[in-house]
Structures are given as C-alpha cells and as structure tokens.
Amino acid sequence: MSYEIVGLAVLWIFLYGYLIVASVDFGAGFFAYYAKVTKKDHIINQLISRYLSPVWEVTNVFFVFFFVGVVGFFPDTAYYYGSALLVPASIAIILLAIRGSFYAFENYGSKKSNVYMFLYGATGLLIPASLSVALTLSEGGFIVEENGVVSLQYMELFTSPLAWSIVGLAIVSVLFISSTFLTFYASYANDKPALKLVRNYALFWSTPTIIAGLTTFIFLSQHNERHFQNMMDLWWMLGLSVGFFMIAMWLLYQGKRYGLAFISVMLQFFFAFFAYGIGHYPYILDPYITIADGATHPSMGIALIVAFIGGLLLLIPSLILLMRLFLFDADYVKGKK
C-alpha cells in the first residue's frame, strides 16, 4: 500500500476519534446548560464536570492533530482549503477559543457565571456546524479557482440543501453520541437520577440522527453522483452502521448494558464515517486535489508515518493511564476521589 493511502487512513481514524471525543464534549456542554435552564443542573452537572475536567484539552489535540496531519501529507489542501475557508474556519477558531478558555475560567476560576455556561453550551453546537462546512466543500462545486485566486461561493453554499443537511446531521449526531456516553457514564457511577435524565436524552436524539443521516444521503446523491455510487458499492458498511444503531437503540430501550450501547453507537458512526471517507476516493477536494497528486514528497510522507508510529507508542500508554485514572476508576467516577 502506498504511503499516501496509509497516511490518509490514519488521519481519517484520527478525525473519527475527534468526532467521538468532541461529540461527547460538545454535547455535554449543551446538556449542562440545558439542565441549568430546566433547573435539573444539580442532577447531572457534577457527573459531567468530573468527566470533562481532566480531558477537555486532549479533545482539542485530536483536532489540531488532524489538520496538521492533512496539511503535512497533502500540502495542496493548505492552498485550496486555506484560501477558501478563511472566514468559516476563523469563526470556528473563535468559537473554539471561547469554549476552551471559558471552560477553564468557569471550572478552575473562582466564580460561576451564567454567561460562561451559556457560551459553553451554545458554542458546543455551533462548532460542529461550522467545522462540517469543510466536509461539504470537499464534495466540490463550492470552491472556484480563477487566475490563481481561490474563492468560496457563499451563495451556492448557503442555498445548498446538502450543506444544511450536513450541518443538521452534525448537530444531532453530537447530541446523540454525547447522551449515549453520559448514559453509560451515569450507570457506571451508579447515579440513578442522572441516568434517568440522560437516557431520555439519548432515546430522544436517536430519531433525528437517523433521519438526518438519510436526508444527507439523498442530497449527496443529487450533488455528487460519483461519491453516492461509490458509497452504494460499500452497501455492507452502511448496513452494518444501521445494524449497530438498532442494537444501540434496543439496549438503551431495555435499559441495560449501557457500555455495549455506547460501543454500538461508536461502531455505527465508524462504519458510516468510513463508508463516506472511502467513497470519496480518489479525491480529497473534488475536483482539484486527488490523493495521488496532492501527496507530499515520499521522504516526508515516510518520515511522517515513522513519527506517527513513534508518537502513538508514546501516546497510547498515556491515554490508557488517563482513562484508568478518570474514566474507568469506579471510585473516581462515583465522586469518592
């Protein structure tokens, strides 16, 4: 297998990792605020902050990792996406900045503030929406290059049903993934009232998630026939995705084995996300960048892969330590440490 495919596969895995951890994080911020508005904050806020406090920074790194990696492996992406995305990506940076720093101000600072809470919750939904624009752009038709000047066609973007359905899908998936994780976390902590609340969230957000998934698929078929056909060829992956969704729903509904339910949700998104990604082949940005032409020099590509492996050898044990200390330490989760 050629180095650029390896590179892209690893990057895609990282983006998937970000999708999961960031969804948990973004959704939790929204639920924390929602619970406050509906005066249920005493039930779940303790739970959420115990999970989030040690890991919020790690979440951010997944994202930095992905875009630095993409630019490293495929420098042309910097040129096209960088030129076209100045405004939407700057807005995303500002939202991320507000969210990250306000989280620290709120949790490590001295005073609890409603404004921080609101911004924390609201940005949790706006960030996935603004980041998903990059996915829409990759489908082609929104970026135009004329006389060496790359520009984004805002009118076409804002009137595109595909763009809006991707935004919708991003938001509802965040809420679904997050509430499923919190359900698992609450049951692990043996926190009955919180469990009841977040389980209801999870059951509620499952329906819009599957509907948004279907509409996105339909609009994709109208916008990019090639990508749609490629994905249809991967029908078995889409089938597995739906299958895992149904398993997750059944477990949530039965009210047992929430850990397995969350894993099913992870697999549901794993197969959908990879079917989408593989279906994109051979383009990174339709029609300007292909995987083969856009790749960096082989020497750099190989050095990056080596750095990757070295980095993972360092990171995986550290991540396991982090999880054992906070996520899977029953006493910590229950609030005893």
Place this chain on the structure above:
Amino acid sequence: MELDTVLMSRLLTAMTLGFHIIFATLGVGVPLMISIAEFLGIKKKDPHYTMLARRWARGFVITVAVGVVTGTAIGLQLSLVWPNFMQVAGNVIALPLFMEVFAFFFEAIFIGIYLYTWDRFKKPITHWFLSIPIIIGGGMSAVFITTVNAFMNTPDGFEMENGVFAAVNPFEAMLNPAAPSKIFHVLSSAYLACAVLLAAFAAFMLLKKKLSKQASAYHKKALKFTLTVTFVFAAINFLAGDVSAKFLADEQPEKLAAAEWHFETEEGADLILFGWLNDNNEPVGEIRFPNVLSFLAHGDFNSEVTGLEETPEDLRPPLWIHYMFDLMVVIGGFLLGISLLYLIVSKVKKWNEHNKWLLWGIVLSGPLAFLAIEFGWIYAEEGRQPWIIRGYMTVSEAATSSPYIGLMFLLFLGLYIVLGTLCVVVLRKLFRNNPVEEELEKQYPTIEKGDES
C-alpha cells in the same frame, strides 16, 4: 488592494503570535518552577514549597487554556492566512509541525492527570513524577516549533528544481543552521521569564502593608527561590544571546547589521545603543562601545563584520528593529543585574534584601521580562523581512488573496481583548478570594502560626 491584504495578513499573524507567545512562554517555563517547588516541598518536608507548587499550578491552568486556544488559532492561521506558504513549505516542515502536536498531546494528557491527582497517591513523590512529562512535553513543543521558525530563516534540507522543492530531507530541514542557537535562546528565555514573573508576584505581595507572619514567611521563601532560579537562567540566557549573535554574524549578517545600524563592512566595528538616524542614515545621540560589535559577532575585537550595504536595498530588513534589539538586550542585562543584586544583599547580614526599592525593582522586572520576549521576537521576525522563507519566498507572495482578511483581523482583535481581560480578572479573583494563609491552615492545620523556618 493587494498591498492591503498582505499588510493585514502580517498584522493578523503578528497579533496572534504576539498574544500567543505570552501564554506559550508560561506554558514552557511555569511547569519547571512548579516541579522544582514541589520537589523541594517533598525533600525539605516544608509545606510552604508544596503550597507554592499547588497555587502556581492552579493559576497555570487558566493560562494553559488561553495558550491552547491561541495555539490552535495560530496553527490554523498558518494555512488560512498564508496558503501559498504552507503549500510550498508544508513539503519540508510538516515533520516538526507534526511532532510539535505530539509533544503538545503528551503534555495535555499529563497536565490533566497532574492537576487531578494531588491527593490520590500514597507517596507524594509519585505525584511529582507526573510533572516531568509536562516539562518535557512543553519543552519539546518549543523545540519543534522553533525548528520550523529556524527553517524560515535558514532554509535547508531540499533542492530547488523548476521552482518547486525537490529531494526533500525532513531531518536536515529540521536541523537547519539556525535551529540550535534559536532553541537555546527560546528555552532559556522562557525559563528566565517565568522565574522572574513569579518572583515579581512574591515581591508584590511582600510590599503589601498588612501581611500575616505566616504569609510573609511564605512569600519570602518564594522570592528567594524564584530569584535564585532567575539568576541562573539570566546568566544562561546571556550566553544564549551571545551564541545567537555569533550565528547571525555568520549566517544572516543582514539581520545583525540592521539591528546595529552597521552599514559599511569594517574591522573593529562599534556596538551602538539607542540613538536615532539623521538624514544621511548616520546614528546620532547614540551610546557607542568601540569594537564591541566585532567581539559580539566573532569573539575578536578586531574581526570584520559584514555591513548592511552588502545586501541589495530591496532585500534589507527595516532599520527600526535596532530599538527592538536594544530593548531586549538592556532588559536581559537588567534581569541579570537585579537578581544578582538581591542575592548579594541577602548574603550580607546588615543589609535588608526586602528593601522597598529593591522589591519594586523586582515587581517591575516581571512585566519587563515578557516585554523583552516580545521585543526579541519582533526583532527576529522583522529582521528577515522581506522574506517568509529567506532567499526563496517573500511575504507578499505567500499571503492570502481573500478580501475578508481585514474583517478577520478585527474579529480576532476582539477575541484577544476579551480573552486577555478575562484571564487577568479570573486570575486575580482566584488568588484574592483564596489567600495563602487560609489555605495553609486548611491544608496543614499542624503548621505553627508564624513559623519562620
């Protein structure tokens, strides 16, 4: 219009970096101070040091948060504001950028663990070990990102074929000629600035009128510890500055020449401090040190120093960087001087090292150290104008063509004002509402009031 987008691109990047380096410096230097304090606390069984480590760590998280988000901003802005640069240079510098993210990742994981495990281990030393990956992670991310900046100054590790980079050697690019001296100077100045900033806080607290005996002992200990570290790093940093100047004289003579208003190549060149230029580009009102520039450049008072006239006029850096260079050097000297003065005064029994004027000088040196870092970076960056990759790509070829760049500048300006203000407000509240004497009594009820040990 085209000139405008380039100028706005430069201003936006300068603003983001100028804001970020304050927090980046804290991120590199403060963990070392926390770690040493915690270690002293464990070894000496002195709760004052442990409390220092805890309180610094608490304030540190707030600054880390701002550092993380502004670091994310600059990471993305590299591609957003300089798309042509990243398309070309990405081929050569992707590796250190990538490794920087790894180092950051490593640091992020252990910061989370460190902050939440103060009381979770049986032996306090176990917790102390967790501070080491944070120091390494912070230091290594500084190292990797500095190699990227060094590459832009002295590009290496590739061959040019028909206007594109070919035969790329990522390791050679990373270990380019400018890298060692830059890394040395960046790290030593970060440790220095953080030590002196923490000393400034301690000095400021000691200047307060009503201070309990307990708190006074705590702050005096903090002052002595931080100023000792300050002195060590100020001396190392002086050496690093000297190494950097010698490097510039050999590899980037136009940068050193512009900083010193040294126009004609000559032997026995003078060092010029401050002053201004008259209409004939001659320095006026300056302080002149005969032959010292030659010594600074080559370690020999009579050596030949290349002048700015050897560089074509349109490729010369702006001459105002002279002031940036001078201010940086003068502040560096001041920091070394004041920490030395404190150490001498504290050794002589008759003298009082907590003299009001000395304490005010120390308070002043905290912000001065960070100003020196800003001046130094402005000098380094403006000193390679008009290049973005020296010798290969100019800044105007690299910038975005987007007409929205001016708007983005305003948007980010607003963001940094809000973040900067809130950061200060939150930090002030954090320490005001939680005075050290209360916390000491809560954590260590056995400690005697007014313990002077």
